[in-house]
Amino acid sequence: MNLTLKIWRQKSADHKxxxxxxxxxxxxxxxxxxxxxxxxxxxxxxxxxxxxAFDHDCREGICGMCSLYINGEAHGPDRGITTCxxxxxxxxxxxxxxxxxxxxxAFPIIKDLxxxxxxxxxxQHAGGFISVNTSGNTQDANAIPISxxxxxEAMDAATCIGCGACVASxxxxxxxxFVGAKVSQYALLPQGQIEAxxxxxxxxxQMDEEGFGNCTNTGACExxxxxxxxxxxxxxxNSEYLKASLKG
Amino acid sequence: MALNSKIPSGPIEDKWTNYKxxxxxxxxxxxxxxDVIVVGTGLAGGSAAATxxxxxxxxxxxxxxxxxRRAHSIAAQGGINAAKNxxxxxxxVYRLFYDTVKGGDYRSREANVYRLAEVSSNIIDQCVAQGxxxxxxxxxxxxxxxxxxxxxxxxxxxxxxxxxxxxxxAYSAMNxxxxxxxIKMYNRHEMLDVVIVDGKARGIITRNLVNGKIERHxxxxxxxxxxxxxxxxxxxxxxxxxxxxxxxxxxxRGAYFANPCYTQIHPTCIPVxxxxxxxxxxxxxxxxxxxRIWVPKKKEDVEAIRNGSLKxxxxxxxxxxxxxxxxxxxxGNLVPRDVASRxxxxxxxxxxxxxxxxxxxxxxxxxxxIRYGKEQAHVKGLDEDNPTLIKKLGKEVVxxxxxxxxxxxxxxxxxxxxxxxxxxxxxxxxxMGGVWVDYDLMTTVPGLYCIGEANFSDHGANRLGASALxxxxxxxxxxxxxxxxxxxxNDIRTGPISTDTPEFEAAEKGVRxxxxxxxxxxxxxxxDYYHKKLGKIMWNKVGMSRNAKGLKxxxxxxxxxxxxxxxxxxxxxxxxxxxxxxAKAGRVADFLELGELFAKxxxxxxxxxxxxxxxxxxxxxxxxxGEAKRDDENFKFVSAxxxxxxxxxxxxxxxxLIFENIELKQRSYK
Numbered sequence: 001m002n003l004t005l006k007i008w009r010q011k012s013a014d015h016k017x018x019x020x021x022x023x024x025x026x027x028x029x030x031x032x033x034x035x036x037x038x039x040x041x042x043x044x045x046x047x048x049x050x051x052x053a054f055d056h057d058c059r060e061g062i063c064g065m066c067s068l069y070i071n072g073e074a075h076g077p078d079r080g081i082t083t084c085x086x087x088x089x090x091x092x093x094x095x096x097x098x099x100x101x102x103x104x105x106a107f108p109i110i111k112d113l114x115x116x117x118x119x120x121x122x123x124q125h126a127g128g129f130i131s132v133n134t135s136g137n138t139q140d141a142n143a144i145p146i147s148x149x150x151x152x153e154a155m156d157a158a159t160c161i162g163c164g165a166c167v168a169s170x171x172x173x174x175x176x177x178f179v180g181a182k183v184s185q186y187a188l189l190p191q192g193q194i195e196a197x198x199x200x201x202x203x204x205x206q207m208d209e210e211g212f213g214n215c216t217n218t219g220a221c222e223x224x225x226x227x228x229x230x231x232x233x234x235x236x237x238n239s240e241y242l243k244a245s246l247k248g
Numbered sequence: 249m250a251l252n253s254k255i256p257s258g259p260i261e262d263k264w265t266n267y268k269x270x271x272x273x274x275x276x277x278x279x280x281x282x283d284v285i286v287v288g289t290g291l292a293g294g295s296a297a298a299t300x301x302x303x304x305x306x307x308x309x310x311x312x313x314x315x316x317r318r319a320h321s322i323a324a325q326g327g328i329n330a331a332k333n334x335x336x337x338x339x340x341v342y343r344l345f346y347d348t349v350k351g352g353d354y355r356s357r358e359a360n361v362y363r364l365a366e367v368s369s370n371i372i373d374q375c376v377a378q379g380x381x382x383x384x385x386x387x388x389x390x391x392x393x394x395x396x397x398x399x400x401x402x403x404x405x406x407x408x409x410x411x412x413x414x415x416x417x418a419y420s421a422m423n424x425x426x427x428x429x430x431i432k433m434y435n436r437h438e439m440l441d442v443v444i445v446d447g448k449a450r451g452i453i454t455r456n457l458v459n460g461k462i463e464r465h466x467x468x469x470x471x472x473x474x475x476x477x478x479x480x481x482x483x484x485x486x487x488x489x490x491x492x493x494x495x496x497x498x499x500x501r502g503a504y505f506a507n508p509c510y511t512q513i514h515p516t517c518i519p520v521x522x523x524x525x526x527x528x529x530x531x532x533x534x535x536x537x538x539x540r541i542w543v544p545k546k547k548e549d550v551e552a553i554r555n556g557s558l559k560x561x562x563x564x565x566x567x568x569x570x571x572x573x574x575x576x577x578x579x580g581n582l583v584p585r586d587v588a589s590r591x592x593x594x595x596x597x598x599x600x601x602x603x604x605x606x607x608x609x610x611x612x613x614x615x616x617x618i619r620y621g622k623e624q625a626h627v628k629g630l631d632e633d634n635p636t637l638i639k640k641l642g643k644e645v646v647x648x649x650x651x652x653x654x655x656x657x658x659x660x661x662x663x664x665x666x667x668x669x670x671x672x673x674x675x676x677x678x679x680m681g682g683v684w685v686d687y688d689l690m691t692t693v694p695g696l697y698c699i700g701e702a703n704f705s706d707h708g709a710n711r712l713g714a715s716a717l718x719x720x721x722x723x724x725x726x727x728x729x730x731x732x733x734x735x736x737x738n739d740i741r742t743g744p745i746s747t748d749t750p751e752f753e754a755a756e757k758g759v760r761x762x763x764x765x766x767x768x769x770x771x772x773x774x775x776d777y778y779h780k781k782l783g784k785i786m787w788n789k790v791g792m793s794r795n796a797k798g799l800k801x802x803x804x805x806x807x808x809x810x811x812x813x814x815x816x817x818x819x820x821x822x823x824x825x826x827x828x829x830x831a832k833a834g835r836v837a838d839f840l841e842l843g844e845l846f847a848k849x850x851x852x853x854x855x856x857x858x859x860x861x862x863x864x865x866x867x868x869x870x871x872x873x874g875e876a877k878r879d880d881e882n883f884k885f886v887s888a889x890x891x892x893x894x895x896x897x898x899x900x901x902x903x904x905l906i907f908e909n910i911e912l913k914q915r916s917y918k
Binding site: 011012028029030031032034035036038039041042044045046048049050051053055056057058059060061062063064065078081085087089110111114116117118120121124125126128129130131132133134135136138139140141142144145146147148151152154155158159161162185186189191192 | 725
């Protein structure tokens with residue numbers, strides 16, 4: 001199939017960006033979306049043009065490195081997948097595809113389609129952990145029984161890959177789904193209880209300082225999340241936050 | 249230099265304890281004056297960085313991704329082994345040790361493997377304490393599953409995302425130390441050289457991938473946890489950025505490179521779909537518990553399937569060749585990875601591959617669906633003779649077990665594996681070879697350590713499933729933090745290491761010259777053009793089946809390709825900006841050297857062992873006729889290569905393997 005691509009090009013954070021048109025021909029429906037960009041880049045290089053910069057690494061939907069806002073949707077038109085798992089058979093001959101970076105004040109553009117998501121890192125530094133040293137002398141793993149339901153729910157929250165699709169999809173650029181998932185994972189486990197108060201207060205404080213917006217319960221984040229992280233995690237974080245605020 | 253593996257004396261079960269009791273320690277006040285560099289933030293590097301910072305050292309950690317959480321350990325699916333014996337099925341430290349040595353086809357070092365088995369259960373305790381949500385049973389205790397090559401159930405798991413959860417555990421431990429200021433994290437940085445001062449590793453040169461800045465970083469010791477080099481094949485299950493550069497630069501600075509030819513080729517991956525293919529996707533080993541592997545018996549059926557006039561589901565049972573069940577009746581579809589991969593290649597080479605390229609075999613769940621369906625109908629008291637009902641019930645069971653894998657397959661291939669058999673083919677997955685290390689995990693360069701997949705030490709010639717995660721975390725959490733202390737105890741009076749020395753100057757200059765040479769090359773082809781060519785040579789001549797003629801050809805072809813690359817590669821843009829082509833070029837330049845050493849090592853090892861199969865070394869008679877033949881008399885050693893300029897000049901050093909606790913046997917799966 002032949003496609004028209006409108007791709008965001010921006011030399012660096014300090015430069016102005018714009019959409020640039022590219023024509024790509026003979027795209028195989030079996031290609032992944034990123035392989036289609038590989039082919040385009042190869043053509044650009046052979047024409048002495050600069051290839052399009054985009055983030056990617058594992059190409060199997062788990063590392064969270066790839067991003068892209070495709071035709072107005074984070075990770076493109078399919079559900080429950082990342083951009084690297086999107087295949088060209090989702091498009092048809094003659095389509096025009098808009099490819100933009102994840103846009104949010106807290107995710108400044110580095111180049112073209114690459115954004116700086118280090119705000120997520122700083123939120124995790126503020127409290128995304130349980131304070132236990134590596135000793136080899138912690139208690140036996142089975143000394144802490146955890147109900148299967150709680151363990152499964154904690155696992156569902158923990159599957160977040162930190163890609164930032166939730167932020168990009170939210171009209172307020174809120175990071176509540178991302179932060180809620182981490183807070184929930186620990187809130188659901190007994191190991192996480194000891195530091196629950198500090199954790200939620202510190203992580204939310206950092207989230208606010210990074211310039212992410214608030215949650216207005218639109219739910220776009222849940223729809224676009226490649227890992228199906230549920231809105232319940234935001235509710236749980238709010239309840240944890242309220243509890244923690246009352247305790248002080 | 250003679251190799252000294254520094255294996256402690258005494259009985260194997262006491263070695264590690266005695267070692268820990270006798271080493272020199274660094275007191276907490278002195279640790280504050282000692283810096284350690286950790287390169288790579290996967291399970292090995294991440295766990296090491298966190299633990300060293302907890303102990304009080306000043307850690308500088310580096311990764312090329314935008315976050316430590318994205319290292320490729322994240323993609324491991326199945327699980328992590330530990331000798332907990334929670335199932336009461338007879339597991340023990342000794343059994344885990346024994347299985348790992350045997351699974352590695354008797355080419356690993358006993359003392360290291362025993363220590364790995366010994367600390368395995370601490371890993372599970374530590375991870376649970378960190379909040380890793382392992383799978384549990386209804387009583388609230390931890391669940392286990394079984395993996396290939398063993399007779400017990402010792403694999404802990406978190407759905408099909410065990411690697412992700414363990415890495416996020418190590419990442420959380422790192423985050424705590426980053427928050428405390430004990431780890432200084434450098435994301436989007438690539439290590440481009442090791443700096444040696446007075447014979448010791450004292451720092452690294454890095455390139456900031458965002459702005460291209462070349463930086464000097466010093467420390468009292470340098471740790472590499474930089475993963476494997478499977479991407480030398482271009483196509484592999486590794487991440488796109490996985491590379492050998494850090495390990496290769498260390499090799500060029502004096503670290504011996506061990507057993508480069510030991511590669512694991514995983515039998516169940518999604519086949520290549522075309523020239524555009526950028527990477528391969530693994531389908532978990534667990535599928536072979538229920539899937540039956542086959543190709544058609546007759547060539548005319550193969551043709552009909554390829555041109556679409558025959559559906560695989562319409563082929564009569566008698567016309568199918570379940571070749572693993574035929575060749576290995578005892579283990580059937582559950583033979584180890586290396587055996588299953590070679591058998592698939594043998595059938596496809598003989599012309600029985602079932603897709604357009606002729607490189608795919610079927611993995612069929614139809615029988616499992618009927619078997620489970622009948623069982624469910626029986627349990628629920630429903631009609632066991634109603635085929636539609638049976639199929640429906642059976643599919644539900646298969647979906648519960650493998651649903652996420654089936655979905656992944658469908659997204660990539662656009663076929664429904666519940667209705668038609670999956671197509672699979674072997675792909676490069678893991679490299680057992682790597683930088684040579686002693687019992688302390690130190691390379692042949694003092695103060696330079698290597699951990700996880702990047703070193704060679706624990707898996708011999710073939711790695712068992714669920715053991716990679718175990719080794720990464722064992723090295724980083726429980727082994728290196730002790731052994732490195734023993735070395736650093738001599739550095740308490742050294743003081744800060746200056747980067748303003750001739751050694752740093754020279755290393756930086758070398759890095760800059762290479763970058764200038766690449767960026768200013770007025771070539772014609774992109775980096776991938778050469779990388780793909782290298783991959784084809786490696787796959788065709790240094791892949792699943794190797795012979796002297798092919799290996800010699802590969803050596804000269806890689807040598808010629810290296811010349812072509814340096815003359816013809818074209819890199820757009822400049823060096824002082826984000827430039828992925830430039831980063832890739834540096835990595836491929838190193839793969840082009842490693843690839844030759846890899847082939848040289850494979851040529852030198854004229855025996856078949858584990859993942860290394862030499863056509864010249866097969867059983868010629870008896871019931872093992874045609875199977876791989878190990879040669880303990882001549883090859884019971886680790887090949888450690890010393891850099892001397894060109895890869896062809898590398899000098900071989902042998903570490904002879906001594907087996908005091910395990911009797912060497914031929915593996916048989918008939």
